Amino acid sequence: MTAAPTLSGVTSSGITVTLRTPRFSDAIGWRAARMANQEFIEPFWDHSSQSWPERHTRGAWVRECVKARRRMRRGAGLHFVIMVEGQLAGQCDAWIDRFHGRTELGLWVDSRLHGQGVAAAAARLVIAHLFAEPEIERIAAPIATGNTATTLVAQRLGFVCEGVLRSYMTVGSGRRDHELWSLTREDWARSTNGR
Known part of the structure; x- marks a missing residue:
């Protein structure tokens, strides 16, 4: 695979979310969004x-x-920029281990769009794409403790918290515990997200 497909969906509030492969020409929009959202x-x-x-x-x-x-x-891996109304509004990435049938999902979304369903819509598109591949059985999302916005998205999508990974990763200014959230193919098939 040389490029991820373009994926598109609409949030419950009617915002069109498009995911596409990152381009070199996204540099200015990426930098502007990341600099504006540093505190988040x-x-x-x-x-x-x-x-x-x-x-x-x-x-x-x-x-x-x-x-x-x-x-x-x-x-x-699958790597996407999240586009909203023609503007770069975040990224959604999946690191794939096909041998073990698992993947890890990560994302960020411009804070001006928090609470509007953009992160959930983007993640839902990637999850559906991943589970369309027969060898993928599990998606994990390690989420730093205190990252309430991402935790809410994981819950909304049907992820289950499996526990806390103590001192899991150095983020921000130091080591931090992460909650390990997961979604299995079976979970997805049972949920309304998978229909």
């Missing part, structure tokens, strides 16, 4: 010795796109 994203994002602005250059975006394309070519 950084506390839960992978820690780096670089400052937030240093992590959000055109070069950083190009490197991210190149890595994503490599993973997609190997079938080891």
Whole structure:
């Protein structure tokens, strides 16, 4: 697979959400959205010795796109930008382990769209696409404790909290516990999301 498909859906509030493969030309929109949302994203994002602005250059975006394309070519990932009304409004990624039939989902959405169903719609599109592949049986989402917005999205989509991974990852300014949320193919088939 060299590119993820374009996926599109509508939130319950009528907002059209489109997911497509990241492009180099998204660099300006990506940087603007990430810089505007630093206070909402950084506390839960992978820690780096670089400052937030240093992590959000055109070069950083190009490197991210190149890595994503490599993973997609190997079938080891799906990487999308979330577009709302022609504007980059977030990202939704899945890292895929086909041998074990599992994947890990991650996303962020522009805070101006919080509470409007955009994150849930984007995740729902990716989940449906993943479960359309017969070898995928499980989707996991490690969510940093305190990340209430993402936890609510996981609950809304039918994910189950399996427990807490103590000191799981360095995010923001230090190590943080993460809750491990999961959704199985069986869960999805039983839910209204899978219909």
